Amino acid sequence: MGGTAVKIGEFSDLFGLAPETVRYYVNKGLLVPVSKNERYDFDSVDVDDMRLLLKLKSFRFSLSEIHRIMSLRRLSNFDSRKELMDYIDILNHQKKNMLLEKKEIDSIINAIKNEIASATGKHNSVEKRKYGVPLVFLQYLACPKCQGELKISNCNIEKDHILSGDLTCTCGFKADIKNGILIGDSGKISKYDWPDLERNCYRLMNPTLVSYMHKAYHWMLEKLRQKNIKGKVVLEDFINNYCFCQMNFELMDKDALYIITDKYPEIVAVYKGLIDKLSLEHNIIYIASASHMLPLKFGCVDLYIDLDSANEYSLYNNGYSTEALKNYFNKDSSALGLFFSFKPKSSSFAELHKQFPEAWEKSYDISYFRQHLRKTWKQVLDEEAIGKVTDSTQEEIAYSYHIPGEVGVDVYHVEGFSTERMSK
The missing domain is CATH 3.40.50.150 (Vaccinia Virus protein VP39)
Structure with a gap:
């Protein structure tokens, strides 16, 4: 994109999103494009913000958590060791949560497998006797x-x-x-x-x-x-x-x-x-x-x-x-x-x-x-x-x-x- 600003339609297409979704992120403060006459101009900074936002969403962070992380980067660009360590701590905490969730999901998957086996066995069970x-x-x-x-x-x-x-x-x-x-x-x-x-x-x-x-x-x-x-x-x-x-x-x-x-x-x-x-x-x-x-x-x-x-x-x-x-x-x-x-x-x-x-x-x-x-x-x-x-x-x-x-x-x-x- 270089230094050229683009309108919301082109910016949305770049990420495969609907303009309404981009506008929602703007209203939430996750994206802060330049506003001219109630129209938004998106530049390379906004592209970087959007890439980080989508990456953090893929990590299963909530929008409020994403907003916090993006605020840390906007304040220091993670050049400060303290802000960088804060970011790493947040990632480690999310990793821990995901591991716990994975354990729960694995348990549910095993329970579903057992239920499938039980249901399959019930359907295919051999009748103990013939009824007439x-x-x-x-x-x-x-x-x-x-x-x-x-x-x-x-x-x-x-x-x-x-x-x-x-x-x-x-x-x-x-x-x-x-x-x-x-x-x-x-x-x-x-x-x-x-x-x-x-x-x-x-x-x-x-x-x-x-x-x-x-x-x-x-x-x-x-x-x-x-x-x-x-x-x-x-x-x-x-x-x-x-x-x-x-x-x-x-x-x-x-x-x-x-x-x-x-x-x-x-x-x-x-x-x-x-x-x-x-x-x-x-x-x-x-x-x-x-x-x-x-x-x-x-x-x-x-x-x-x-x-x-x-x-x-x-x-x-x-x-x-x-x-x-x-x-x-x-x-x-x-x-x-x-x-x-x-x-x-x-x-x-x-x-x-x-x-x-x-x-x-x-x-x-x-x-x-x-x-x-x-x-x-x-x-x-x-x-x-x-x-x-x-x-x-x-x-x-x-x-x-x-x-x-x-x-x-x-x-x-x-x-x-x-x-x-x-x-x-």
Whole structure:
């Protein structure tokens, strides 16, 4: 640059900085160019100052520390031994701080390596045993068409689990057990529906929604602790989006009998694989079938877990999920659930119907759903509004039709199923 002064634009380009950054350093007193008519002229001294500033920044000094060092140089150019020793002391102090920080970072890196190894081992761990249809569930199986007895043949049984086999009824109904999953009739599937094999509803979910869901989990688990479900049959259906049991099985009574179902065999297989890795002692049957065609005895379900299954069903049908499952409940059945909602005439409602043209007009309508609970169940034991999600975005894959400020999360606990009270 020699003795020629340059303007802020050229000076900024020399160091690959934005003019706003250079102006910030000037305002902080780190650079002191000549000012003429509110314009700055930068000379070789300013170039040296900028080089020192950037060097000290690379040493991880704060701007206030850099200002102190540059002031020392401006006062003496480090020609004085005292100022030079002060500078060296500052560098040694920073070196000590960096060594301490390096030690902490190395410790964190090792901890991350251990966590990676642990997580990798969990994912790749060999299952201790093979899980299929527990023999204890045979007493609950029946033809979904005529309720006749299902004949089982060609069975492959390990310990007390059926890994494969054929099920037939005299009326002509057939089902299979493959890889430990009971596969029945999937029924008619909407062209707007699909299996979420990548589990995007979990992985790409809005963080606020995740927090509310976990608050709902705690609420539901607390209600479960207050119930005696030993020997009872617990059903969770429509797990394409979420599966409460998979997330909470280790906190749930191992002496209950659990049914995990969805119409998509591949979705059931995903969750079975995840749950099998837990090596639980729970009795769990996995069924891939349409909800109204589950090969189970009518009235066998004691507790229904509804993790927004009501809305999932209503995206493709006029009604809530209990209407598809009604034959499997009894007068003493109870239900625990979570319900996402927004107002019927909201922007979210309009966007929902663009993406899901078959969606029922009462989908995500909490007011109507509360009426539905009171018509369908004899007693509403408890219900609570968990909160509203205010920061959903169109980039949120899990619920792209959620408009900020419109989405609510509610939970409920009901008992005493009443077929006569079903809404039409």
